[in-house]
Amino acid sequence: MTEPSDRVGEVIEASTTEFVAECYELYGLPPLGSLVSVGDAADKTFGIVYHATTASVEPGRRPIARGKDEVSEEGIYKSSPQLEKLLRSEFSALVVGHGNSEAIHQFLPPKPARIHGFVYLCPSEQVKTFSRSFDFLNLLITTSLPVSVEELVAATLRQMGQAHEDKQAFLKAAGRELATLLSSDYSRLRAILGRIAPE
Amino acid sequence: MSEEKGQTLGIVVSGSVDKGVEVRLDSSASVEDMVVGRYVTIEGRQRRFFGMITDISLGVTDPQLTINPPDVTDPFLSEVLNGTATYGTIHVLPMLTIGGDVASLIEGPQPVKTVPSHFSGVSLASDADMSLVFGEEDENRFFIGNPLDMETKLCLDLPEFVKRSNGIFGKSGTGKTFLTRILLIGMLQKSQAVNLIFDMHNEYGWEGSSEEGRRKVKALKQLFPEKVAVFTLDPENSKRRGVSTDFVVRIGYDEIEPEDMVLLRQTLNITDLAVEAAYQLRRRFGRGWIQSTLDVGESEDTQELLKELNIHESTFQSLRRGLQTIGRLSFIEPHASVDAVNSLLGYLNKGMNVVLEFGRYRDITAYVLVANMLARRIYARYQEMMERSMSEDIAQPNPLVITIEEAHKFLNPEVASRAIFGTIAREMRKYNVSLLVIDQRPSGIDDEVMSQLGTKITCLLDNEKDIDSVLAGVSGKSELKSVLARLAPKQQALIFGHAVPMPVPIRTREYGSAESYKGFVGGADAGQQAKKDIEELWD
Structure with missing residues (x-):
């Protein structure tokens, strides 16, 4: 299922509802809204990437501008190779389900993910299996996050759509599910639909 | 219009016995395909319900949608919203129910006393459902039309129909006469009753013209010469129209x-x-x-x-x-040589149907006078015959159905209690005589008489008073009102009452083409000779 090449990082902070992972590579972040998993095949926790940061390793020490004499941005990193070690990329994922090789449940797992658990970017086959049900949308739209939930839902659906051959049909089905969930809040529904409508 | 059999429409979301149930449509069912007056079946947990669509409406889950409508040109948006945030509802009036157990299946459809449970599935009634409710054409049931938008034949149980007085109503030009002709043919073929028709406008005995006035339409005597006798008050007029009359009525x-x-x-x-x-x-x-x-x-x-x-x-x-x-009426003589009533009864006792033509005496004086006078004396004779048959245990006289037009002249509140037709309507079939009332102003008829009519068939009516008087006392009146007001001005009618298990709007059977005559006569057990005669008539 998951290849070592899909591995994007390691859990450095975990709670029932979310986990934070540090990337192995600077800027090796999974896209906003992508489905990631942590844990082994027997007990896997699924999350959706909702936030990412790249900053100095030491909180008190901010990076300084270095490119005055450089021609290109790449030049900065080449001439200061220590930067790769002084900066790090982190992302936060909202827990939307858990499962094993037999079944996937789209509700919160009994225990949070373990620290240092390897985080994998789910391959499209797994995304497809996961997105057969839209129950996770309810978890998404009911949380409060630093980013706008509508933005996150739209990003997630766009990401998941890429895994489906018939992206149009997938988005339509998701849209109808949202229309039911947001039946009494048309303005939120419209914000999401406007972001996932095919061009 | 969708032709699918029993297409699923949606689910019941609320309702009451009194007001009917609300059904939320599935996204697959288009609101525009729904029609007021169509039949649906509802699958409850323990029983099935039959009902009629009486209203159709649009709903939204969030009023914001109506204030800030979405961009409907976007196919994605419209497909997502259709059936979820925006939806159609239909209002269904359940009328009959069939229980799931064997006993109830044998009993057949019963009037509704409850409502289906929440979220019961609703689908369009299929032809099989309709024939379960209305029965199929047989020796008692006569095909009079199709339920709106359906191919099912709607059949009236005519022996049941003639047991009571009945009424046909409708504005002028809505097809009352055609409907009456069809019913008369039905009664002539499938009930034991004989008909006496006071034919004010000379339409039922011999050919009359259709509404457009171009086409000649055959009438009873031409289709069933051996079963119908034409009496006339005006032999010259009948002769001019080429009618073969059997008797000239003179009144002393x-x-x-x-x-x-x-x-x-x-x-x-x-x-x-x-x-x-x-x-x-x-x-x-x-x-x-x-x-x-x-x-x-x-x-x-x-x-x-x-x-x-x-x-x-x-x-x-x-x-x-x-x-x-x-x-001054020329058919009135100081003393009539032959007693018209005796002759009439002679025909009726032989099982012949009698059409009395008024010829040129189309004014209401002659009609009221003759109809009332003859009916009174015939009724008296029937009463006598019935009483004798009861005491002496001999065969009863044939049930008689008297057809009168402009019925409000005979049955208005002022005279209904004193005139013979009021008595017939009220006493019903105690003496084997009932009425077929034809009128365009049902509000002019006495309430007491209206309430005694068994089956009412009404074409389009648009006067509020007339609609109220026709529908008085029917359950689901306001719902039926909207069905009645939306009938097409021609060839459509609403039937309710004794002879049908639930009210049903119909498109009446075709009448007037050679094909249609074949359909009518084919159903009769006419002898070979008669069939041959009819073949000649068509040529």
Whole structure:
């Protein structure tokens, strides 16, 4: 299922509802809204990437501008190779389900993910299996996050759509599910639909 | 219109026995395909319900949608919102129910006493459902039309139908006459009843014209010559129209009774007192009272007579004027040589149906006078025959159905209690006589009579009072009202009452083309010779 090449990082902070992972590579972040998993095949926790940061390793020490004499941005990193070690990329994922090789449940797992658990970017086959049900949308739209939930839902659906051959049909089905969930809040529904409508 | 059998429409979301149930449509069912008056079945947990769509509406989950409508040109948006945030609802009035157990299946559909449980599935009634409810054409049931938008044949149980008095209503030009012809043919074929038709406009015996006036439409005598006799009041007129008549009706003065004057009071413009005077004169002079009244001159004797009877001079003159008007009708003679009633009863007893044509006497005076007079005497004879058959244990006379047009003239509240037709309508079939009332102003008919009509068939009506009077006392009145008001102006009618298990709007069977005649006659057990005759008629 998951290849070592899909591995994007390691859990450095975990709670029932979310986990934070540090990337192995600077800027090796999974896209906003992508489905990631942590844990082994027997007990896997699924999350959706909702936030990412790249900053100095030491909180008190901010990076300084270095490119005055450089021609290109790449030049900065080449001439200061220590930067790769002084900066790090982190992302936060909202827990939307858990499962094993037999079944996937789209509700919160009994225990949070373990620290240092390897985080994998789910391959499209797994995304497809996961997105057969839209129950996770309810978890998404009911949380409060630093980013706008509508933005996150739209990003997630766009990401998941890429895994489906018939992206149009997938988005339509998701849209109808949202229309039911947001039946009494048309303005939120419209914000999401406007972001996932095919061009 | 979708032709699918039993297409699923949606689910029940709320409702009550009194007001009917709300059904939320699935996104696959288009609101525009729904039609008021169509039949649906609802699968409850323990029983099935049959109901009629009586209203269709649009709903949104969030009022914001109506304030800030989405961009409907975007196919994605419209497909996502359709059936989720925006949806259609239909209002269904459940009318019949069939329980799931074997006993209820044998019992057949019963009137509704409950509502289906929440979220029961609703689908369009299939043809099989309809024939379960309305039955199929057989020796008792007669095909009169199709439920709206369906191919099912709607069949009336005619022996059941003629057990009570019935009414056909509708505005002028909505197809009452055609409907009546179809029903008469049905009764002639499938019920044991004989018909007596007071044919004011000469439409039922021999060919009449269709509404457009271009096409000739055959009538009863042409289709069933061996079962129908045409009587006429106006032999010249019948001859001119090429009608083969069986009997010329003449009426003698001595056959007219003061009761007849009651009905004629309005049309003859005579006073109440004059009608009272008629009774007194009848007592005084006996059967020849009209002749005697017309004969008395301005003599001393007359004055004395009036004094003796306590009749005022002007009252007497009013009555005389009225009687003179009657006397001017050329079918009225001082003394009729042949008794029309005897001859009529002779035909009826043989099982023949009689159409009485009025020829050129289309004014209401002649119609009311003749219809009332004949009906009264026939009814009296039927009463006699029934009583004799009960006491002597002999066969009862054939059930008789009397068809009258312009029924409000006979059955208005003022005269219904005194005229013979009011009695027939009220006493129903105690004496094997019932009425088929045809009228365009049902509000003019006495409420008591209206309430006694078993089955009512109504074409389009648009006067509020008429609609109210036709639908008085029917359950789900306001819902039926919206169905009735939306009938097409032609060939559509709403049937409800005794002969049908639930109200049903129909498109009436075709009548007037050679094909349609074949359909009617084919159903009769006519002999080979008759069939051959009819074949010739079509050529």
